[in-house]
Amino acid sequence: MNDHTNELERQLRRGPGGDPAEAARRLVAAAERAGLLDVAYARVDSPLGELTVAATERGLVRIAYPERDPDAVLEELARRVSPRVLEAPARLDDVRRQLDEYFSGRRRSFELRIDWSLAQGFAAKVLRATARIPAGEVRTYRAIAEAAGSPRAVRAAGNALGSNRIPIVVPCHRVVRTGGALGGYTGGIERKRFLLRLEGWEGARADG
Amino acid sequence: MSGNVCGRDRRSHGERPRGVGVGDVSLPPFQAILDAYHEDVYRFLRAVAGPDADDCFQETFLAALRAYPRLRHGDNLRGWLLTIAHRKALDAHRARRRRPVPVEDVPEGAADAPAEPGASGLWTRVRALPPKQRAAVAHRFVADLSYREIAELLGCSEEAARRSVHEGLKKLRAEVTA
Numbered sequence: 001m002n003d004h005t006n007e008l009e010r011q012l013r014r015g016p017g018g019d020p021a022e023a024a025r026r027l028v029a030a031a032e033r034a035g036l037l038d039v040a041y042a043r044v045d046s047p048l049g050e051l052t053v054a055a056t057e058r059g060l061v062r063i064a065y066p067e068r069d070p071d072a073v074l075e076e077l078a079r080r081v082s083p084r085v086l087e088a089p090a091r092l093d094d095v096r097r098q099l100d101e102y103f104s105g106r107r108r109s110f111e112l113r114i115d116w117s118l119a120q121g122f123a124a125k126v127l128r129a130t131a132r133i134p135a136g137e138v139r140t141y142r143a144i145a146e147a148a149g150s151p152r153a154v155r156a157a158g159n160a161l162g163s164n165r166i167p168i169v170v171p172c173h174r175v176v177r178t179g180g181a182l183g184g185y186t187g188g189i190e191r192k193r194f195l196l197r198l199e200g201w202e203g204a205r206a207d208g
Numbered sequence: 209m210s211g212n213v214c215g216r217d218r219r220s221h222g223e224r225p226r227g228v229g230v231g232d233v234s235l236p237p238f239q240a241i242l243d244a245y246h247e248d249v250y251r252f253l254r255a256v257a258g259p260d261a262d263d264c265f266q267e268t269f270l271a272a273l274r275a276y277p278r279l280r281h282g283d284n285l286r287g288w289l290l291t292i293a294h295r296k297a298l299d300a301h302r303a304r305r306r307r308p309v310p311v312e313d314v315p316e317g318a319a320d321a322p323a324e325p326g327a328s329g330l331w332t333r334v335r336a337l338p339p340k341q342r343a344a345v346a347h348r349f350v351a352d353l354s355y356r357e358i359a360e361l362l363g364c365s366e367e368a369a370r371r372s373v374h375e376g377l378k379k380l381r382a383e384v385t386a
Contacts, residue, residue: 008377015255016255023262024242024246031273036270071240074239078236078237083236086238086239086242087239
């Protein structure tokens, strides 16, 4: 009797089998079909390290460098965009392809829809102005403040660029100091120099 | 130093501290609860819904996703998911009984591969238990929940939860030894 009891409970505890990981993968596709996937994210390898990229149905909403705590990146998306956040690389195929082309020198500018949800007010104006700077060129912080409609808000423009949630594609690396010094950058000045060199900006060679 | 910051100043200007946000309800990204609980939910559903487990799993998480942004808090999300799963399993059970031609269930083989030889018969017996006992046994042994947690999920007293588990086990034992 006792043996039977233990054997029965052991079998019950062992569980009924099946493949939960596969079921979870199928859910992501089903969620996309049902219109319940508000924020899709994926990890993308790049010469600057593994990026976390995220998109809503409206467009690209986030690119994060590897130094950012990935959990914090997703938590911010959950809090500020929607908690329906799932790892769904399929929606980011186009972003991934364009990033690959960009880093291998086969692409100069991105053709991606942008979701500006994470930028508000003046910062959004600054970032939209920044998005129009062509590859191979730079602007000063002063010029960007002016393009955003507030020529004297140079410091605020700098802060807005510091809050850029879509680096690389929204090219805050193309904003430099008056006089040509590079200024700061998310994830370090080396990345800024790398991106400007990749884009063929002459000043990047002279600097540093 | 004005304007030489691109990214550097993110702490003061970019991210809010965790938990302080627009909605202030601070629900984890859904992927985090999928990662944390998909095995529990799946195992529970395999135990109580057998061949319907995969469909129930999809329906459970789609229903959860649909309701998720409106949740008031992020406490006991596992219990929340298991409650939905329990409901979906009952729906599937009812749907199966309503089917016009009661086709005998496909023997648990290819489509419902058992974890190891001999065990699948046991799960067929578990699913033949009355709904409450079936859920209680699955919660107790598959999900390893306490009687208090089971009581909460099934909406009954702790004593009733304990009784359901014991009644279920007694029947299973009788059938196994028979």
